[in-house]
Amino acid sequence: MSDKKENFFENVYEVVKLIPKGRVTSYGAIATYLGAKGSARMVGWALIASQPFTKIPAHRVVNRVGMLTGKQHFEASNAMAERLMQEGVKVENDQVVDFDKLFWDPSKELL
DNA sequence: AAACTGACAGGAA
DNA sequence: TTTCCTGCCAGTT
Numbered sequence: 001m002s003d004k005k006e007n008f009f010e011n012v013y014e015v016v017k018l019i020p021k022g023r024v025t026s027y028g029a030i031a032t033y034l035g036a037k038g039s040a041r042m043v044g045w046a047l048i049a050s051q052p053f054t055k056i057p058a059h060r061v062v063n064r065v066g067m068l069t070g071k072q073h074f075e076a077s078n079a080m081a082e083r084l085m086q087e088g089v090k091v092e093n094d095q096v097v098d099f100d101k102l103f104w105d106p107s108k109e110l111l
Numbered sequence: 112a113a114a115c116t117g118a119c120a121g122g123a124a
Numbered sequence: 125t126t127t128c129c130t131g132c133c134a135g136t137t
Contacts, residue, residue: 008133008134026119026120027118027119027120028119028120028121031119031120031132036132036133037120037132038119038120038121038131038132038133039119039120039131039132039133039134040118040119040120040132041117041118041119041120041131041132041133041134042119042132042133042134043118043119044117044118044119045117045118045133045134045135046118047118048117048118058118061118062118063118063119063120064119064120064121065119067118068118069118069119070118071118072118073118074118
């Protein structure tokens, strides 16, 4: 990370921070929104770096299937699911229920 | 400096 | 329809 090029990361943080409570989104959606379609992995990487920055609700970001794949990188493995449930998002077996219903597309919702 | 890995996603078999 | 394989970009070893 260092400096420069953080632009992409900052963009990710900004979008993630804009995610409405009780709502979730996918890495690809953010990546695409940032114009980095296909680089969903980078979004995940950015979120890891966002861990220290608790200001970012990374728990609202899951993969395409709505699975909490990154819970392992959280403070606690269950912190992610716990927070989501706390916000009203039903999570079962590390998987978001009604993901398509809670899905928040920045390209459409945010616009 | 090169190669592998990684919180994913999408196309091909 | 399900499963496998490749692609993206950066960081780590």
